[in-house]
Structure formats: structure tokens, C-alpha cells
Amino acid sequence: MIRTSRLLLRPVRPQEDLAAMHAIMRQPRAMAYWSTPPHDSEAVTAEWLGNMADIPDLEGEDFIVEHQGRVIGKAGFYRFPDLGYMFDPDVWGQGFAREAVGVVIARGFTVHHLPRILADVDPRNKASIRLLERLGFAETHRAARTWLVGEEWCDSVYFALTREDWDQRTA
Template sequence: MLKTERLVLRGPSLDDVDDLFAVYGDPRVMRYWSEPPHADRSVTETMVKRHIAAFDHAPLYFVIEHKGRAIGRGGVHDGDEVGFILGADYWQQGLMTEALFAMIDHFFEDLRFPQLTADADPRNAASVATLQKVGFVQTGEAKNTFCVNGEWSDSAYFTLKAPREAA
């Protein structure tokens, strides 16, 4: 578990399903995600169960809790790739930046990742800005990388190198 001034970053629980369905079922939130919005609660429940099992083996992808509610998720989900999602009611409050700083410290200091990477749809200006705010640098781009509901999106790729320890 990680804690910040306003957040708790923790493992998933079945108690999170309703809160996370509000996130993953929202077309605004899922606009630039790599899959369509969850059609019903059972899709979110299946995802949470899968993430509970994965978290028990490798605690790398966290539920973001604010004032007792699961408001999003974030962490490393594939090798060194960082991903994150946040409920629309919590946008523009600096919460994801706060969560990412805590996760980045954990991945570099505690888990000794040499670098982190990220992939964002370049049309998602808020996610791109958040990545840059926490230190990620764009390293490339590609066209037509995801097709969701018949709509292609592009990818912008980012990297954040671990800070070098003082000699």
C-alpha cells in the first residue's frame, strides 16, 4: 500500500466493483482507452477478480482510493509500461499526478525499475500532460495502434529513466 496526502494506493477488492464500474463504464473516461466502456457490472467484476489474483503475485497495479472510494487505477501493467485511469468526477484536481509520483517513487526506489514507459493516444491531452508533468519524455509515435468500436487511434510513446544514484 502507498499513501499520499489525499490518496491511498492499494490492492483491489471485490468491494471496489461498483466504484470501478462507474469509471470503466463511463464513455468519457474510456474515450481513449484500449477497449470500449464496460457494458455492465459483470465485466468490471471479472476484471477486478483477475486483478486481485495478479496483485497477490505482483503488486504493481493499484486501486486509487480517495475519501474511501475507488476512483481509478494505475501502475505497471506490462513489463515496465505505466497505465492509469481516473473517474471523470476527479479530473483536473491533480489527483493522478499525485498518484503517479507515489507510484514512480515506489517503482524506482523500492522495486529498482531502470525505466518506465507509457503509451497514450495523442488526442488525450490530459494524459499526455500528466505524463510530462511527472517527468516522462516522448520518444516516438505510431499510427493506427488500437481499434475500438471501429475507430482507430494513434499512440505516443513515453519513457522515464530512473534517477541515477549519487556517486
């Protein structure tokens, strides 16, 4: 469990988190740049939450993000060192992603001793790209047709952040 000035990042509770996460993951706007289409049923979200809960300790660490007791998204590592995050569009633009992702990155470097953290972003997701750049990530390369989401092929832009670069930014 991690507390920031405004947020609580905690382990997933699949049954308790189902309604809130499904409310986010069924939204086309929230899932526009995700690796799957919007969830069309709670069963799909339940399976996703179950997979999140079943991440082996040494392979990843993913958190549900709460603000004032309300689930607003998720941030973490489904598999180390790959960073992932998603937030309810109702809270976009309020700095919650930067706050949550920043502490997840710090934990990845200090607790899990990751030498670098990676992120794969749809190049149309300008807000996510700006977030990663503000956190110190550098673009490493791009690739076409990396994700088949529904019936649409999507591209990827890849980012990396080394522990050394993070340490310099936070010193």
C-alpha cells in the same frame, strides 16, 4: 498500500471495488482513450478487476486509488514497466492523478528497481500527455493504428522516464 497526503493506494478487492470501478468504466468520457470501449456490464468490469488482482508479484503492481474512502480510479503497472492509470472524470483537474502516479513511479524505481518506466497514450489525450511531461517523461516515438477499440483504430504516442531522470528531478 501507499498513503499520500490525500490518497490511499491499495490492492484491488474485486468484489468490494466492483460497483465503484464499474461506475467509472461504464462512462464514455472516462474510457475515451482507454484500450477498450466503456464496459457495458458489471461482468466485464468484474473480469477486468479479477485480472488486476491476478497480476503476479514479479510482473506488475496495480493499485485502486481512494480519496476520503471513495474509489476514484486506479494507477500502477499491469505489467512492468508499463504505467497505466484511470480516474473518475468527476475528480479530473484536482491533482489526484499527479499525486497517485507520482508515488507509483517512485515505487517502481525504488522498490521494484525498474531502470525505466514506459507509457502509451492516445495522442488525443492532451491531459495525460501533460501529466506525463510534468512528471518528467519524454516522448520517444509515435505509431499509427496501434489499438482497435470497438470499431475504431487509435494511434499511440510513447513516453519513457529513466531512473536517472527521475532521480535528478526529485533530488
